[in-house]
Amino acid sequence: MAVSGLLEVDDLHVSYGRIRAVQGVSLTVPDAAVVALIGANGAGKSTLLRAISGIIRPHRGAVRYLGEDLVGLPVHQIVRRRVIHVPEGRGMLARMTVLENLRLGGFALKGAGHGKSDLERVFALFPVLRERRAQLAGSLSGGEQQILAIARAMMARPRLLMLDEPSLGLAPLLVREIFRIIPRLTAEGTAVLLVEQNARMALQCAAYAYVLQTGRVVLSGRAADLLAAPEVQHAYLGAG
Amino acid sequence: MEFLAFLVVDGVLAGAIYALVALAFVVVYKASRMINFAVGDWMMLGSRMVASGIHGVGLGLGGALAFGCVGMVAVAMAFDRVVLRRLFSRSLLTLIMVTIGLGIFMRGSAALVFAGLPGGIARPLPLDPLVIVGVPVAVEKLVAAAIAGACIGALSWFFHGSRTGLALRAIASDQQVAMAVGIDLHRHFAIAWGLVGVLSVLSGTLWSFVAGGGFGIELLGLKVFPIVIVGGLDSFPGSIIGAFIVGILESLTAGYVDPLVGGGFSHVASYLVLMAALFVRPYGLFGRPDIVRV
Structure with missing residues (x-):
């Protein structure tokens, strides 16, 4: 893809000890677009997100965001650049309230004042969180926790939002609820890098997609084209 | 009956100071899971700094407190920056050993640096005890407890009302x-240790008011363990209540049991409670067991 993007990952290599989880991945996320990352378990999708958000350090390659290489920056510095990662398993502060979790979401934004309007916006999108704002996050149901995780990320006004398996373990109705949010985010100017097991839903909501296999990109292109590609249909969409 | 009331009041007043000491312990434990085995040495150094502000520099009590706080925060920052940051993500045992090492270093260097300077902090208060509904109450203890209470209140506001506390x-x-929402861990570990510095100055000074001189403050640190074990290592309200339990218990055993067995039993009593607590609720009265979902 020749699109110049908000995020450009260039020949990224990540290893855990001797296991080479990501081997030379390059990808582009254009501004305010949804890019899906699909592939089997262990293909390196989560590792790639962790490397972009600075949790693990790649040993080769670059992560260019708005022209700046993020490799080597501490996590909190990357968050301050409004690159927000919602990890798999949601990462709630279980013993803090819903409201405190949301307030922490905006922690990296400097200066006060916008916290309140951001909170109102999030409550308007997810009324369930307003109802439960005084409850401990750990007492929410799985679906509510996933909603809180996304809401908390929105409090940081992400420019790039990375969602890792947002539909994992959720009832179909909730999955639809989660996917309903994504277009609203891009409409507000947020780019989304989406890792999903549910390849069909991911491809339907994305503009572009990459298929990862054992740490390498094996296919990439417009999501609509991949949705129709026989090899994707066969391997990831369960079609003949 | 009056004697009982006297002992309970005395225990509560001591408990307020213990609570401040315990909070200095819990602040660090909560932030970094580090067990500071040298709380008592921190208190000792804090009170010695205040004392030398008065006797060495010639400051008033307020100025000396500020002097002590600046000094102890500097010690805390140096410890965090020079030692702890290098040991980040090392084993808990390593970190515990480091706190013990620092404690010994503090004790040794205090003896050198403050040689010749008196360690006492004169209290600006009358010595006659107040008598409240027939129970005599030592004024210095009452004031010390009130100040400790105010500090605990301020700390509680800090943790629940401020951005840094959050x-x-x-x-x-x-x-x-915490990292994922953009919190700089190292910066906040440093803040936690800075808080330990300030709390050391305050509780060390209050203890000097009550017990006179800098004598035996290190031993105050040992009382922290029964308190936080009873209260739960990671619970602020728990450790405050634990502090009052230990304070009252010590006072009662000092009043009723020590005359029978010949003194000193009150120091052991809190450890008996500690052991009982470990049998019944190993995570403390208010602590929470770590539940791991498999």
């Missing part, structure tokens, strides 16, 4: 998540 609680709850 961040510290997030780190206590889950370091990975």
Whole structure:
């Protein structure tokens, strides 16, 4: 893809000890677009997100965001650049309230004042969180926790939002609820890098997609084209 | 009956200071899971700094407190920057040994640096005890307890009302998540240790008011363990209540049991409670067991 993007990952290599989880991945996320990352378990999708958000350090390659290489920056510095990662398993502060979790979401934004309007916006999108704002996050149901995780990320006004398996373990109705949010985010100017097991839903909501296999990109292109590609249909969409 | 009331009041007043000491311990434990085995030495150094502000520099009590706080925060920052940051993500045992080492270093260097300077802090208060509904109450203890209470209140506001407090609680709850929302862990560890410095100055000074001189303050640190074990290592309200339990218990055993067995039993009593607590609720009265979902 020749699109110049908000995020450009260039020949990224990540290893855990001797296991080479990501081997030379390059990808582009254009501004305010949804890019899906699909592939089997262990293909390196989560590792790639962790490397972009600075949790693990790649040993080769670059992560260019708005022209700046993020490799080597501490996590909190990357968050301050409004690159927000919602990890798999949601990462709630279980013993803090819903409201405190949301307030922490905006922690990296400097200066006060916008916290309140951001909170109102999030409550308007997810009324369930307003109802439960005084409850401990750990007492929410799985679906509510996933909603809180996304809401908390929105409090940081992400420019790039990375969602890792947002539909994992959720009832179909909730999955639809989660996917309903994504277009609203891009409409507000947020780019989304989406890792999903549910390849069909991911491809339907994305503009572009990459298929990862054992740490390498094996296919990439417009999501609509991949949705129709026989090899994707066969391997990831369960079609003949 | 009056004697009982006297002992309970005395225990409560001591408990207020113990609570401040315990909070100095819990602040660090919550933020970084580090067990500071040298709380008593921190208190000792804090009170010695205040004392030398008065006797060495010639400051008033207020100025000396500020002097002590600046000094102890500097010590805390240096410890965090020079030692702890290099040991980040090392084993807990290593970190515990480091706190013990620092404690010994503090004791040794205090003896050298403050040689010749008196360690006492004169209290600006009358010595006659007040008599409240027939129970005599030592004024210095009452004032010390009131100040300790005010400090605990301020600390509680700090943790629940301020941005930095919120961040510290997030780190206590889950370091990975705290990082993911953009909290700079190292900066907040440094803040936690700075708080330990300030709390050391305050509780060390208050203890000097009550017990006179800098004598035996290190031993105050040992009382922290029964308190936080009873209260739960990671619970602020728990450790405050634990402090009052230990204070009252010590006072009661000192009043009723020590005359029978010949003194000193009151110091052991809190450890008996500690052991009982470990049998019944190993995570403390208010602590929470770590539940791991498999």
